[in-house]
Amino acid sequence: xxxxxxxxxxxxxxxxxxxxxxxxxxxxxxxxxxxxxxxxxxxxxxxxxxxxxxxxxxxxxxxxxxxxxxxxxxxxxxxxxxxxxxxxxxxxxxxxxxxxxxxxxxxxxxxxxxxxxxxxxxxxxxxxxxxxxxxxxxxxxxxxxx
Numbered sequence: 001x002x003x004x005x006x007x008x009x010x011x012x013x014x015x016x017x018x019x020x021x022x023x024x025x026x027x028x029x030x031x032x033x034x035x036x037x038x039x040x041x042x043x044x045x046x047x048x049x050x051x052x053x054x055x056x057x058x059x060x061x062x063x064x065x066x067x068x069x070x071x072x073x074x075x076x077x078x079x080x081x082x083x084x085x086x087x088x089x090x091x092x093x094x095x096x097x098x099x100x101x102x103x104x105x106x107x108x109x110x111x112x113x114x115x116x117x118x119x120x121x122x123x124x125x126x127x128x129x130x131x132x133x134x135x136x137x138x139x140x141x142x143x144x145x146x
Contacts, residue, residue: 047108051118054093055127065090065124074109074119090124 058065066088074091076098098106109117118127 044104044108044112046104047112048118050097050102050105051094052127052131054090054097055124056131058090058093059128059131063089063093066121074117076106076109091119094119 057063074087074094076095094105094109098109109119117123
């Protein structure tokens with residue numbers, strides 16, 4: 001999130017009553033003076049957007065997702081040994097995004113609980129299914145309009 005967006009968000013939140021709930025990009029956040037919590041939720045949303053954008057790109061390019069060992073925590077630290085096992089294109093691309101400067105994704109991968117990483121094969125399949133349904137809906141709408 002850039003500084004302009006952060007200051008706009010901070011101004012917007014401080015103008016609201018403390019107990020009022022607001023929707024920010026489909027995440028429900030309780031407005032409060034705790035701007036770190038709000039920024040953390042926005043960063044989590046940015047990380048999920050990075051994950052979904054990776055899935056969309058891989059689908060468009062017809063890149064297979066899985067490897068021989070694509071489960072567990074995704075490690076992104078520079079100190080990790082050279083990977084011998086193939087943990088799949090999806091995880092390799094996420095790792096590349098982190099190494100290329102996607103700080104929200106890096107923070108998410110390093111700090112989120114294992115059950116909330118949004119990188120497991122089951123979650124990948126759910127995101128792929130959702131994207132497929134959205135594409136199908138767009139095709140049907142185009143056909144109905146013509």
